[in-house]
Structure formats: structure tokens, C-alpha cells
Amino acid sequence: MTLLTALSGQPASMTPSAHGPYQELYQQLYGETHGCEEAARHFLQAQLALVREAPSELPQMPEQLPAWIEQRCADVAQAYADYLEQRQQGLPRRYFQNKAHALYFLQRVGPTKQVDGAWLNGLLRYWQDPRFDGLLTTYLEELGDGEAAQNHVVIYRKLLSDHDADSEAGLDDDHYLQGALQLALGLCAEEFLPEIIGFNLGYEQLPLHLLITAYELSELGIDPYYFTLHVTIDNASSGHACKAAQSVLSLLPLGEGRADFYRRVAQGYRLNDLGPGTTAVIKQFNLQDEVVAMLERKRTFGQHMHSDYCRFEGKTVNQWLAKPGQIGDFLKALEDKGWIKRNQDPAESRFWQLIEGAGAAMFGVFSGYEKQLMHDWIAGDWISSQRVPPVRPGRGSRFSREQHRPADPDTQALVDSLWKLPDDQQLTALIPWMSARRHSTPAGLYATRRFIQLRARLR
Known part of the structure; x- marks a missing residue:
């Protein structure tokens, strides 16, 4: 019996192997x-x-x-x-x-x-x-x-x-x-x-x-x-x-x-x-390891995308990215070349200038989280003089229900399916829309509100 079979009760051959058993x-x-x-x-x-x-x-x-x-x-x-x-x-x-x-x-x-x-x-x-x-x-x-x-x-x-x-x-x-x-x-x-x-x-x-x-x-x-x-x-x-x-x-x-x-x-x-x-x-977090792992994940997407005029330690960027396990040495080569200046304002590093800003040559290549990894790794012991003000809970998180949003087809179909049903049958019909997969959708939110309303009426 495989681990996947033990976890889920299904033969492993029935489930794709791209992910681990818990994720599957x-x-x-x-x-x-x-x-x-x-x-x-x-x-x-x-x-x-x-x-x-x-x-x-x-x-x-x-x-x-x-x-x-x-x-x-x-x-x-x-x-x-x-x-x-x-x-x-x-x-x-x-x-x-x-x-x-x-x-x-x-x-x-x-x-x-x-x-x-x-x-x-x-x-x-x-x-x-x-x-x-x-x-x-x-x-x-x-x-x-x-x-x-x-x-x-x-x-x-x-x-x-x-x-x-x-x-x-x-x-x-x-x-x-x-x-x-x-x-x-x-x-x-x-x-x-x-x-x-x-x-x-x-x-x-x-x-x-x-x-x-x-x-x-x-x-x-x-x-x-x-x-x-x-x-x-x-x-x-x-x-x-x-x-x-x-x-x-x-x-x-x-x-x-x-x-x-x-x-x-x-x-x-x-x-x-x-x-x-x-x-x-x-x-579990280690900044150096996370930076290397992140760049390793992106390596296969970028290994043929760079020109050959820049060389670091005798290798082009494409050559550095061609094989797994070279990212750590590549970062060291960028430091030795002066493209990354550790423990300083990241804005002073040429590599950061390539990835941050609307005019950056690699604009959009890195997600916000990936850029934050690079920023904090480069910055190291350097601390910005610009203080980040504490964020009050709820700022930017509260958003009111839109009054003029486009009609949601699932919500409309749910409303149409309910109108001829008695209250207790409506409650039964609403429950599937309150599952983990659905409750955060517009139809799931409507189902939750309607469930609360009907339950109060019937109690």
C-alpha cells in the first residue's frame, strides 16, 4: 500500500503525481x-x-x-x-x-x-x-x-x-x-x-x-x-x-x-x-535558502531569455541558469561583480534596478512576494530611515457590498431555483452553497444570508 492509498483510501494510480498526497x-x-x-x-x-x-x-x-x-x-x-x-x-x-x-x-x-x-x-x-x-x-x-x-x-x-x-x-x-x-x-x-x-x-x-x-x-x-x-x-x-x-x-x-x-x-x-x-x-524560514529556492523555481523559465553580452565568472546568464544547483554561486558572482551590494539600500544595487520600477528591464518577472525576498536579502543589516507606520486592523480589508455590480449567474440561478420551494426545502437547497468551496462566492454569500434569515423564521 502506498502512502497516498493510506491517506485517501484510493489507489495512487487514480490521482495525478504532480503534487504530494496531502495536497492531492x-x-x-x-x-x-x-x-x-x-x-x-x-x-x-x-x-x-x-x-x-x-x-x-x-x-x-x-x-x-x-x-x-x-x-x-x-x-x-x-x-x-x-x-x-x-x-x-x-x-x-x-x-x-x-x-x-x-x-x-x-x-x-x-x-x-x-x-x-x-x-x-x-x-x-x-x-x-x-x-x-x-x-x-x-x-x-x-x-x-x-x-x-x-x-x-x-x-x-x-x-x-x-x-x-x-x-x-x-x-x-x-x-x-x-x-x-x-x-x-x-x-x-x-x-x-x-x-x-x-x-x-x-x-x-x-x-x-x-x-x-x-x-x-x-x-x-x-x-x-x-x-x-x-x-x-x-x-x-x-x-x-x-x-x-x-x-x-x-x-x-x-x-x-x-x-x-x-x-x-x-x-x-x-x-x-x-x-x-x-x-x-x-x-522554518531561512532568507538565504528562500531566495535561492525562489530563483531555482524561476530558473527554467529564464534560462533561454537572456542575451549573451554579460558574463559573470566567464559564464553567460543563460549558462548560469541552464543547470540546477548553480543559483547560490550565481548570486555570489553577482555580488563579486558589484551588481548586488549586500547590507545596503537595495536601490543602490544594479540587480534590484533591473526588477523594480515601471521602467525596469525585468518588470513583471517577479511577484510582490518574490521582490520582497530579494529586497530583504539584499538589504540585510541595512535599515531604512523611512519608518513604516503600523497598520491599523481592518484598514484596507473592509469593503462594502457593491450595490451595482454585474449580476452573478450562479446567484441568479440559485434565487430562481428557490422561489417556488417552501422555507424548509429552501434551507436544504442552500446548504451545498455554504461549503468550503462555495461560501465565499457571490452565490455562497447570498446563500448564507438567506439561510440565516430562513432559520430565524422557522425556529
């Missing part, structure tokens, strides 16, 4: 393709087996969860206060060396952030059961209650787009693991309900890294709104963390199945530990 599974589940539910089930069984014997940090009795969450929140608040005091005393940023480092992080957690809330998708069918109210409220708020300005996936995609960092180039297969887990849970709600409740309990806790990330993104001129939104919405007093604990107690069986249910909740909670977490992703 992620795309299959996200795309809602044939066999995705069976693949999700096999995947979850395999992942739960990995955490079955891991120690649990949950309290022994579920009734202790509210107090446990409150204490965790207090501990995080104190740790964040300590962090702020350290920064005020002059200590450097704890997470991000430079802006390129922050964009690297945003890219690599992108597959997870772009399915935000997906683990709760399968619970929409329980809209009539008041025991699910906390979980459904959490999911609907992840979807922004149908408003693009508050939809978490829309916000995150805009964040990446604003910095021209929405490419998946350079991502490792492990970066798709956590997102695949969330998609799989959303597709298997009936079979894995306790695990979903436990996963939600873990995911909706307020972590220290969320607070520090938001603070340091702002310092680097990157809008932290996506992260500050989660700081407020996941609070322990009335937010998602509180609702997560209440949901465990609301859905806990009253009879003999109680202990087994809570055991499965704990297993679902531990699924949050699989895959590289925030701090692990941050620690």
Missing part, C-alpha cells in the same frame, strides 16, 4: 469530487490513529471545561503582557525577521486559512436542533454571516492578493495537512461528530501566537485584520471558545455513552496538533 487529497476534498467522502473517512481514521495514544490536556471531567478555558485565556493574556513589556524595553520582534518572513508565513498557512471553519460545514443539516446552536453560530460567523467584508476566507485571500503573495509555489506537502483535516471533518459530520466537537474546541481557543502575529504584522506594514478578528471572535467569555465548551456539554450523552463520547472529543482535540503549526512554520 486537499484538492479532492475541496473540489467535492467523486469519492471525496470515502477518501475523507479513510484519511480521518488514519490521522486519529496517530493521536490515539497521545496525552490529553483536557480536564478529566467535561464540566470543568469552562473554568479550564478561562484559566488558559488568563495565562495567554499574561504571556502577551510580558511580550509587550519586552518589546517596550527594546527587544526585537519574536517572530518575523522582516516583511519577507511574514509573507512567507502567510503563504504557508494559506491552505489552512482558506478553508477556515470547514470542519463545521457538515453540521448545517442540524439547524433545527438547539444543541447545535453554538457550533452553527461559529460556522456562520466564519462565513461572515454572508457579508464579504467579514467572511474569513475572503479576508485572507484579499490579504495575500494585496501583497501579490497568493501563489502556492514553494509550499511543502505538509502545509496542506491541516486544511485537509478540516475539509475531511466537514464531509464526515455524522460519523465523526465527537471528533468535530473536540477539534472545534481546540481550534477556537485563543493562542498566544495569534496575538503576537497580529502585533508584528502591523509593525511590518501588513494589515493584521484577519488575525485581530480572530482575537475578538474567539474570546472565552462569549465568543467561539466559550461556545465550543458549551457545545461539548450540550451534546454530551446523558447515559452510558458519555465516557466514550468525551474520549472521542479528546481525540478530535488532538487533531489540531497534526501538521506544522504557526511557530513551526515561522521557524
